[in-house]
Amino acid sequence: MDIRERIVHLLRYTYMEQEWIYAMWLEGSDGTGSVDHLSDLDIVFDVEDGNEDRLLEMLERTLTIIGPLDYKYEGDKPDELLRYIVYHIEGTPSTLLLDITVQSHSRKYEFVIEDLGTVPTIIFDKKNVVRYCHLDHLKLEKELLSKLYHIEQTFNQQARAKKYTDRGLFLESFAYYQRYVLQPLVELIRIYHTPIGYYMHLIHISRDIPQDVLAELEPLYKVNSAEEIGLKIEQATEMFNALLPLVKEKLAHKTTN
Incomplete structure (x- = not known):
């Protein structure tokens, strides 16, 4: 034993x-x-x-x-x-x-x-x-739609991170990059792939999302300078903008069925 x-x-x-x-x-x-x-x-x-x-x-x-x-x-x-x-x-x-x-x-x-x-x-x-x-699907869908609004609006404030990358201030860049770029991106990924656990952020994310998505997400966390954060913001934005319409389409389909 x-x-x-x-x-x-x-x-x-x-x-x-x-x-x-x-x-x-x-x-x-x-x-x-x-x-x-x-x-x-x-x-x-x-x-x-x-x-x-x-x-x-x-x-x-x-x-x-x-x-x-x-x-x-x-x-x-x-x-x-x-x-x-x-x-x-x-x-x-x-x-x-x-x-x-x-x-x-x-x-x-x-x-x-x-x-x-x-x-x-x-x-x-x-x-x-x-x-x-059993899961209350209607309640969950309402929660996800509300959460999606806040995710999109938070990500749209990424200029808060960019101004510090332009100033070359790594710690401030890193803090705002986490808050206004990575966090909403992870929440969006969660809503698409694990909607029931949309609130879990990085907990067990290596287990919960597809490996190809994980392979794209992980490098965004590996930064060593303010300049590198600026480049990663661009990559994260491409990833976010590609996924956002898919999430909206998925939620719209659920809401109308």
């Missing part, structure tokens, strides 16, 4: 019989079947409302069975009914960060069946917490 399996087995054995802990499942690479020796662990617990702190206190004691915790960080709440904490156990691989999400039971959430990037691997579920629904 490797260390990942040992952690999951320990938590399952310890918490499955706790009446106020309703469910435990894995997300991330465990859900998508892409675990390798560098993968972290994304673990979600569903608990009775009011027991969130209790779960975290218990979790920290449990993890020390494997080893002392040498890292702990609690991020901002993405939702009033969610807590997100990152742990690392001393002596385990540096990449084996434990991304722990604690969900209050009153939160009503459904996994979208068509979203293959977010798939739960259930460890136990005593209250049918893990539920599924």
